[in-house]
Amino acid sequence: MLPAVVKLCCGITYPHLRSMAGLQRTAIAAIGQELAHVRQGGTISLPDWPSHIGWPWNTDSRGEFLHQCFELSYVQQGQEALRKALEIVEDKNGWKTETIQENGDVIYSKVLPGGRKVFRLEAVLEASPEVLCDVLFVRVEEMCRWNPSISHIKVLRSVGAETMVTHEVTAETAGNLIGQRDFLSVRHCCKQKSRIYLAGAATHLESFMPQRGFVRAEDGPTCIILQAVDDGSRRSRFTWLLNMDVKGWLPKSIVNQALPRAQADFTKHLRRRLTVTPMQR
Numbered sequence: 001m002l003p004a005v006v007k008l009c010c011g012i013t014y015p016h017l018r019s020m021a022g023l024q025r026t027a028i029a030a031i032g033q034e035l036a037h038v039r040q041g042g043t044i045s046l047p048d049w050p051s052h053i054g055w056p057w058n059t060d061s062r063g064e065f066l067h068q069c070f071e072l073s074y075v076q077q078g079q080e081a082l083r084k085a086l087e088i089v090e091d092k093n094g095w096k097t098e099t100i101q102e103n104g105d106v107i108y109s110k111v112l113p114g115g116r117k118v119f120r121l122e123a124v125l126e127a128s129p130e131v132l133c134d135v136l137f138v139r140v141e142e143m144c145r146w147n148p149s150i151s152h153i154k155v156l157r158s159v160g161a162e163t164m165v166t167h168e169v170t171a172e173t174a175g176n177l178i179g180q181r182d183f184l185s186v187r188h189c190c191k192q193k194s195r196i197y198l199a200g201a202a203t204h205l206e207s208f209m210p211q212r213g214f215v216r217a218e219d220g221p222t223c224i225i226l227q228a229v230d231d232g233s234r235r236s237r238f239t240w241l242l243n244m245d246v247k248g249w250l251p252k253s254i255v256n257q258a259l260p261r262a263q264a265d266f267t268k269h270l271r272r273r274l275t276v277t278p279m280q281r
């Protein structure tokens with residue numbers, strides 16, 4: 001099946017890859033995803049016939065073709081993560097209040113069909129959506145400097161300014177009953193009118209298989225919504241959906257206690273990060 005699809009896709013789209021839109025784009029992205037899975041198991045051999053009809057089908061252009069398939073697939077996974085996460089957050093039914101923090105932050109929870117419990121934190125932060133986007137997305141690799149629950153974050157791929165593939169490792173901290181986890185995620189940023197969305201979902205990357213000694217967890221589909229409290233305000237409403245499969249063999253009750261705690265901790269460190277002077281950044 002796959003070689004046939006690749007052949008078809010080479011034939012139809014190679015000359016137009018850069019100017020594609022709509023369905024074709026979706027198709028290539030889907031193929032990219034499929035290829036990513038196949039690549040995990042070995043190498044992909046692309047057909048040679050395009051060279052016979054005069055296309056520049058050398059090692060470079062084949063590589064470029066695959067590269068574009070992967071890039072489009074990440075953009076699409078990011079958009080898809082946002083769509084799915086928003087569907088969960090915007091559905092007003094079934095949420096119950098989990099905790100109300102002393103500072104006014106509220107964490108709500110909801111059990112999704114299938115049994116997974118997700119958490120939604122609502123807070124107001126002292127920074128504009130743009131500053132928050134800079135801290136949380138643009139400078140994502142700096143996160144482990146201000147957040148002790150994360151020991152390592154690396155951007156492995158960037159596709160334009162709005163999509164990236166990141167690898168995150170949580171810290172081995174006292175009181176963390178879940179233990180260290182690592183995540184491989186596609187992260188996507190999208191600005192719309194007065195809102196900035198940061199979405200994420202677990203993804204695959206050839207050459208980046210789960211590492212020995214780590215349990216690979218899955219973050220997402222998840223999103224953070226940043227919205228100015230009022231026009232021109234330096235304060236933002238911060239809505240964060242935590243939708244995580246921590247994997248491993250752990251009682252649900254432990255996971256469902258640890259997750260909202262991790263969410264509250266993260267927000268505490270984020271607030272502290274926002275109070276440092278620009279010089280210290």
Ligand SMILES: CC(C)CCC[C@@H](C)[C@H]1CC[C@H]2[C@@H]3CC=C4C[C@@H](O)CC[C@]4(C)[C@H]3CC[C@]12C
Binds near residue numbers: 150170266
């Ligand atoms: C309880 C244990 C298993 C997990 C605790 C750590 C959790 C809270 C950490 C681990 C990785 C972290 C994520 C790493 C990267 C990003 C991308 C950024 O643009 C928004 C924040 C976000 C989405 C972080 C949110 C918090 C996070 C999910």
